[in-house]
Amino acid sequence: MAELTGVIGIGQTKYAAKRDELSMPGLLREAAERALEDAELTWKDIDAVVIGKAPDMFEGVMMPELFLVDAIGGAYKPMLRVHTAGSVGGSTAIVAASLVQSGVHDRVLTVAFEKQSESNATWALSIALPFSVATVAGAGGYFAPLVRGYIRRSGAPEDTGIRVAVKDREHALKNPLAHLHLEDISFEKVANSPMLWDPIRYLETCPSSDGACAMIFANEKLADRSDKPVAWVHATEMKSEPTMFSGRDQVMPRAILDNAKSLYKKAGIQNPREEIDCAEIYVPFSWFEPMWMEGMLFAPTNEGWKMTYEGATKLGGDLPVNCSGGVLSSNPIGASGMIRFAEAALQVRGMAGEHQVEGAKKALGHAYGGGSQYFSTCIVCSEKP
């Protein structure tokens, strides 16, 4: 039987286009120290460290975990590096949790980061291979044709994406750590922003951010000693599939549907929309909110857009999504998945500040990456299972 595991500390940096007053190690240190402070622990209380980030080519520093080990207190301790593209923040947290669940360690610190100001992600994502012509121009170029496929099959109103973009930026105004604070955000402003990768507009796109996020997982015995509320891990799940095979559903990959079914089964959830109080979903381009509402089985096939349209996903709705402002408001790529998990945990700990969902007990964290092929998810709860 797995050890019951809880989140006892969370630390996030301020997210911004350029944190150039900090080095890469300094950025991670800021998040890690804040997590220790939250958990009321010191470096010596940590048994092992797990670090994650997106492709090394983003910053051009190969295996950065080797030079970051001191900054995150990993010297003379077991350290692991995780990499699963954009979903990495989520899978890094899952690996850290599993080290406690399996009884290998009692208390594990995990950190995920990206320093996009020292990188060129669009360049790194647009490599020419001999078999194909480079046409994609960054992640937006890859995902825009899939968004078009979703609009075609679902018949969603064309302004669905605009509504998501406005909603997440309004949420971000309640989160002091968010990168984008667009005080004058409005439907018209998003609608009139330039098309970057038609049908994705500039203001329907995530920013490029610097930032890091850290979490501390502890076993039941140690977590019970915490003076602060604990977010208990009820379930975690990772599923993936190849980027390309004949008949692959690129819009709604089998990997996310399988992930959702398995996650809810592990967590004993029968009706996710009823039982889950709020969710942090990886939405780097606005249309992925309705798409992943279907992928995570909150809505029937082709009806995810209705949740956005009805306001269900707003703070105050029946399933608030991305109350932190989401990836649309802060995107330090490697950290973005962990921020989803950490924000879900903050909600059930009642520590989300101005963007707190009142009475939130059970929350979902979700991350995806690659060509919609890696999915990592978790269910955290204020009560033990």
Next chain:
Amino acid sequence: MSDEATEDLRVLRMPVELDYTYSAGRSASRFLRAIQEGKLLGQRCPVDGKVYFPTRGACPQHGMPIDGEPVELPDTGTLVTYSIVRVPSANIPLELPYVAVQVLLDGADTVMMHVLGECDLETVHMGMRVRAKWKPKEEWSTSVANILYFVPLDEPDAAYDSYKEHI
């Protein structure tokens, strides 16, 4: 001492280069040599018979080697989905805006990514029938870039049901 020298140095750009020789392997080499002759080669998965284009030696779904006879495909197909790109990228030498397309070649069961040319942006749509526009023969090499871009064909659109499983 110049003024710049007294400013704090925060970021130093130091480009590095890495030259390497890429070995394509048996299956991809056959594909690339064929395209040098203007032929488009796909290959069937031995499990479900689906035609992969280009073939890369193994079926990603079944994990089986694809080593049967190649299937020669025509240079016509259907535009399955697309995006109009207005974002520059350092390693994409195309004038903005351009239309990035996923094309399902006739007889293939996987899509290829390319660009659509000689077409008004307003008229691009899913299901359009398209044909490859090739570079002059004397410029052909072992590269998919022998196809400059795809152009619209004067044919009725393909029915949505005929290509929807490829999005």
